[in-house]
Amino acid sequence: MKLESLPRFRLAEFPTPIHHLETLSKAYNGPEIYMKRDDLTSLGMGGNKTRKLEFLIGEALEQKKDTLVTAGGIQSNHCRLTAAAARKAGLDCHLVLNGTPPEIPNGNLLLDKIFKAKVYFCDRKDRDKRLFQVADELKTAGKKPYVIPVGGSNSTGSVGYVSAMLELSRQLDDMDITPDAIVFATSSGGTQTGLTLGAKITGFNGDILGISIDQTKTGPDPFPPVLTQIANATAERIGSNIWMTESDFSLNCDYLGAGYAMPGDLEFNAIRDLALHEGILLGPVYTARAMGGFLDLIQKDYFTKDQTVLFWHTGGTPELFAWADQCRDAFG
Numbered sequence: 001m002k003l004e005s006l007p008r009f010r011l012a013e014f015p016t017p018i019h020h021l022e023t024l025s026k027a028y029n030g031p032e033i034y035m036k037r038d039d040l041t042s043l044g045m046g047g048n049k050t051r052k053l054e055f056l057i058g059e060a061l062e063q064k065k066d067t068l069v070t071a072g073g074i075q076s077n078h079c080r081l082t083a084a085a086a087r088k089a090g091l092d093c094h095l096v097l098n099g100t101p102p103e104i105p106n107g108n109l110l111l112d113k114i115f116k117a118k119v120y121f122c123d124r125k126d127r128d129k130r131l132f133q134v135a136d137e138l139k140t141a142g143k144k145p146y147v148i149p150v151g152g153s154n155s156t157g158s159v160g161y162v163s164a165m166l167e168l169s170r171q172l173d174d175m176d177i178t179p180d181a182i183v184f185a186t187s188s189g190g191t192q193t194g195l196t197l198g199a200k201i202t203g204f205n206g207d208i209l210g211i212s213i214d215q216t217k218t219g220p221d222p223f224p225p226v227l228t229q230i231a232n233a234t235a236e237r238i239g240s241n242i243w244m245t246e247s248d249f250s251l252n253c254d255y256l257g258a259g260y261a262m263p264g265d266l267e268f269n270a271i272r273d274l275a276l277h278e279g280i281l282l283g284p285v286y287t288a289r290a291m292g293g294f295l296d297l298i299q300k301d302y303f304t305k306d307q308t309v310l311f312w313h314t315g316g317t318p319e320l321f322a323w324a325d326q327c328r329d330a331f332g
């Protein structure tokens with residue numbers, strides 16, 4: 001496997017810890033719940049994008065680029081971590097964010113500013129076009145931009161989660177536990193493709209269950225073909241001959257609620273449960289939705305009491321501060 005020889009720029013210390021959530025497991029009287037703490041990756045308030053960015057920035061540096069350009073929502077965790085990682089790697093960072101800037105920047109947007117990223121605001125419909133326009137403007141100005149797709153989800157970024165699965169496999173051996181399932185938030189796909197491919201490589205037999213934050217299985221932009229495309233490109237990148245099809249991906253799209261970045265009772269109840277039972281924080285957009293879905297599945301007996309499930313915490317806690325109004329209403 002070529003993974004070890006791919007260019008990589010170290011951004012954090014790994015492995016991230018695995019915690020046994022004993023109080024939550026007891027409260028739900030369901031499977032034993034463990035949590036892989038990728039919210040604790042040691043860069044710019046943590047999160048799953050750190051792992052992808054190690055390989056993306058490795059490639060950018062190898063190509064002698066000097067500026068990272070990427071895009072996302074106004075509260076994008078991916079953009080915040082790209083801004084943080086750019087600082088560590090000595091690169092400039094330009095962010096195309098869809099949304100209306102608030103009077104006072106908060107949450108991830110505040111952190112983008114602290115990391116001194118150059119921010120451009122646009123409508124959602126113009127975002128992809130604007131991303132490449134910004135890259136062209138930078139080229140014209142004599143810079144060498146490296147464009148990272150939304151969420152860092154291409155074959156380069158996804159390698160970060162293949163590597164994460166190899167890391168997990170070693171930890172599970174040491175801890176002598178064999179989860180029946182791994183549950184996590186999925187959105188642009190790089191986390192899910194990396195984990196699913198990594199599971200095939202390591203021989204992990206449990207379910208790799210992505211709880212969709214905003215993607216659907218059918219409709220004009222179905223998610224499974226996107227997952228398949230990224231996974232196969234990732235396999236090729238690391239020199240693996242594994243070939244994946246849509247049926248290799250386990251995806252639950254039942255918890256889309258009122259839409260992307262529109263948290264409701266499901267998310268706020270999950271935030272409350274994790275805070276009060278375990279002292280662990282979730283972000284309202286991604287991890288609270290995925291945890292809310294997971295806890296609902298436990299209540300519906302999707303998992304049995306004798307099973308073990310690992311929830312992969314992918315970060316996003318700075319989102320909390322951007323939803324302070326709703327948090328105040330939910331938590332008093």
Ligand SMILES: Cc1ncc(COP(=O)(O)O)c(C=O)c1O
Pocket residue numbers: 047048076077078151153185186187188189190191192283286287314315316
């Ligand atoms: C906190 C958090 N969790 C999960 C995800 C989903 O990861 P992916 O985009 O790789 O599907 C994201 C994406 O932005 C995220 O910010």
